[in-house]
Amino acid sequence: MSSLKTKVAATSSGKTVQAAAVADVVLILAFAAIGRDAHHREEPILGVLLTAWPFLAGAAAGWVASRAWRRPLSVLHAGVPVWLGSLVVGMLLRALTAQTVVLPFVIVATLALAVFLVGYRLLLAAAVRLRSR
Incomplete structure (x- = not known):
């Protein structure tokens, strides 16, 4: 169990925060594009950006409100907010x-948005659990 906690704690590295933020942006853009x-x-590019910007702003608000950079891959502390x-x-x-x-x-x-923003975090959490066994 301590090994799992160590892996989860290590996820707050700068690279992990950047990767999670980029993943969120890319997934919201994909949602808008679809x-x-x-x-x-x-106007495919401008149209996608027009559709996506409110959701991107909301995601940024969720990051700030939950301090998601502390645990960017956490389903409850980052994904849901x-x-x-x-x-x-x-x-x-x-x-x-x-x-x-x-x-x-x-x-x-x-x-x-739930499937995209919470889903990849659930998959990563499951992968970490499987690897720790």
């Missing part, structure tokens, strides 16, 4: 900037 591809094909920040702040910013916020989109965003 949605844009399904609904709007014009980053997911909820990206979702809640993202939807609020979309509403404030007259972007679409309808129930089906909120449901899809809730599920997709």
Whole structure:
């Protein structure tokens, strides 16, 4: 058990923080790109950025509020707060900037962002547990 704690504590290195932050950004951009591809094909790069920015701002808020840099791969201390920040702040910013916020989109965003932002942390936690056995 102490070996697992050591591995988890070691995850707060600068490289791990950077990798987790980059992963969050890339996954939010992927979420936006998938949605844009399904609904709007014009201006692919600008359109993805327009769709993604509220969720990226929300993820940043989640990072700050939870101090995710302390345990960036933790499901509970980073994954859930980053997911909820990206979702809640993202939807609020979309509403404030007259972007679409309808129930089906909120449901899809809730599920997709959870799978992306919490999912990879769950997979990494499972891998660490398997390696420690």
